[in-house]
Amino acid sequence: MHILTNTYYVFQPPAGAGQYVELDMGCGKGSFSLQLAQRYPQRLLLASDLMMGRLASLQRKRERLGLSNLLLLRASNLALASFQLPPQCIDRLHLLCPDPWPKRHHRIKRLVCTDFISRLQRILKPGAILHLSTDHQPYFEDWLKILSRFPNLVDCPEGIEDISDLKSDFERQWQARGMPVRHLSRKLVSTQS
Ligand SMILES: C[S@@+](CC[C@H](N)C(=O)[O-])C[C@H]1O[C@@H](n2cnc3c(N)ncnc32)[C@H](O)[C@@H]1O
Incomplete structure (x- = not known):
């Protein structure tokens, strides 16, 4: 595990030439x-x-399964997006069921906002896929408004077709309670100035 918290360290993903790199931000239990x-x-x-x-x-699960292609980072989402990853290093970024902070006076704590999306773009390769999900309909609607300010992130449902059967731990929990989880995926077609 790589500990990046309380450091200025920039993590260089040890990807081979042309290797596809995915990031699961705020992975939780990591299913x-x-x-x-x-x-x-x-x-x-x-x-x-x-x-x-x-x-x-x-x-421990990673080791049991011998998944040497999975690397764990202890890092804040904001720091990764802002400076702890090099520019243009991610092919597909998943931000699944981030805390919705549903109470009005907690909304300030929400991760997804215009500034955060701008920062995320820094680490995406041209043509990369941004994948978001939430069970919280008002948060989802906010995302649509926020993303409408980024014409360079175009709707791309096919960007996550291959993983429509994979569920995060939170998505499973919400589904078990009969609550639908909505997904969206956008493709970065050019970098906004
Ligand atoms: C609601 S859980 C979702 C976990 C997982 N993505 C899923 O869908 O099962 C949110 C996760 O984000 C992590 N998290 C919250 N704020 C974070 C931050 N600023 N930086 C990194 N992770 C954060 C929490 O520790 C938690 O594991």
Whole structure:
């Protein structure tokens, strides 16, 4: 596991030339990352979160399954997007069920906002896919408004067709309670100035 918190370290993904790199930001318990790493052994999978307990348990599963293509980062989403990853290093970025902070006075804590999407673009390769999901309909609607400010991120449902059967831990929990989880995927067609 790579610990990036409280450092200015820039993590260089150890990808081979032309290797496809995916990032599961705020991976939580990491079922989604594990499934993805098993499905695509030739790809490099980065799974990041702040919570050590969750990462440690994911690390044990990774070792049991011998998934050397899955690397764990203890890092904040904002730091990864802002400076702890090099520019244009990610082919597909997943941000699944980020905390919706549904109470009005907590909304300030929400991760997805115009500034965060701008920062995420920095680490996406041209043509990369941005994949978001949430169970919280108002948050989803906010995303649509935010993303409408980024004409260079074009709707691309086919960008996640290959993984429509893979569920994150939170998505499974919500589905078990009969609550639908909505997904969206956008393709970066050019970098906004
Ligand atoms: C609601 S859970 C979703 C986990 C997983 N993506 C899923 O769908 O099962 C949100 C995750 O984001 C992590 N998280 C919250 N804020 C974060 C931050 N600023 N940087 C990195 N991870 C964060 C939490 O530790 C938690 O594991």
